[in-house]
Amino acid sequence: MLTRVNFAQLLFPDFSLILCGYLICRYTPLGRAVWDQVESLVYYFLFPVLLFHSIVKSPLDLGATSSLIAAGLLMGVSGIAMAYALPHLPWLGRHIDAREHAGAAQVAFRFNSFVALAIAEKLAGAQGLLLIAVLIGFCVPLFNVAAVWPMARHGEAHLGRALLRNPLIIATVSGLVANLLGLKVPGWLDPTLSRIGAASLALGLMSAGAGMQFGTLGQAKALAVSVLAIRHLLLPLVAFGLARLLRLDPAQTAVLLAFSALPTASSCYVLASRMGYNGAYVAGLVTLSTLLGVASLSFALVALR
Known part of the structure; x- marks a missing residue:
């Protein structure tokens, strides 16, 4: 059953962890090199176990x-269609550089999985975790392909290999297969997996904060406003309409609305950098998206009323 909580109480713990990650990374000896390793631990082990x-x-x-x-x-x-259409809009396209758009388009539709899991659990408990895990399982492959495709046109990219090696996809598909086959986790192992899941949420949120950058937000302003408007305004509106159209139950509606309003994926800048694009600019977009996530999630949760 959907939990009734104060929105500030719901969002504050997770975004305070993001702030902690930012402050620790910037003002203590635990700098960027440390958090790169933390991100790898969360992405390749802790988070897949949680999923x-x-x-x-x-x-x-x-x-x-x-x-x-x-x-x-x-x-x-x-979201993908709106992001891809930006350079072709007659009143906007002339202000958008094609190469900058290729690296930044992913910001409009990708999502921060760490925040997703933390919010879903608070909204609807174990059922919320299950629902968001299913959404992640079905959407991550689509979003990864859509993120890589514009950049792949300008260089070599082994798209299929990257998807098959994605730990989130492997964990989700394995979990779905095990669930449908009726396999269960042994009772003696369940507490250990639960502790790993809790660690993945805390470290994942702090890693998102550690990756925030503010220095590049003045570049390509038209593109920045466009992709962030899609991520934090248009997608929640689309989700609200779809929830009503498809008559989702309260828990599913809550999870979908939260899913639609999430900050973009913190790995966007990593992907852009590895594929030879302006990673610093994308990192700035990720930073602003993380901050805007407070507003868009509040907007989405208010819509539940």
Whole structure:
């Protein structure tokens, strides 16, 4: 059942961890080099364990979640289409550099999985974790392909190999298969996996804060405003319409609205840098998106009323 909580109380703990990560990275000896290793630990081990455990421990009815999956994919496709269309809009396209757009378009539709899991658990408990894990499982492959595609046109990119090696996709698919086969985690192992999941949320949120950068936000302002407007204004509106159209239940509606209003993925700047694009500019967009996430999540949660 959807938990009724004060929105400030809901958002403050997670965004305070983001702030802690930023302050620790900037003003203590635990600098960027340390947090690069923390991100790797979370991304390749802690977070996949949390995803797998969240999916396996609760019965999964794909029929009951089919409307939520459809809503999540439709929302994602809408965001991708809007992001791809920006350079072709007659009143906006002339202000957008094609190469900058290729690296930054992903900011408009990708999402921060660490914040997603933390918020979903507070909104709807174990059911919320299961629902957001299913959304992540179905949307991450689509979003990863859409993020890489514009950049791949300007250079070599082994898209299929990257997707097959993605730990989030591996963990989600493994969890779905195990759940549908009726496999369960042994009781003696459950506490350990729960502690790993809790560690992944805290460290993941702090890592998002450690990656924030403010120095490049003045570049390509039209592009920045456009992709962030899609991420934090238009997608929540699309999600609200889809929730009503598909008649989602309260828990599914809460998870979808929160999913639509999340900050963008902190790994956007890593992907842009590794593929030879302006990683510093994308990092600035990620930073501003993380801050705007407070407003857009509040807006989405108010819509639940």
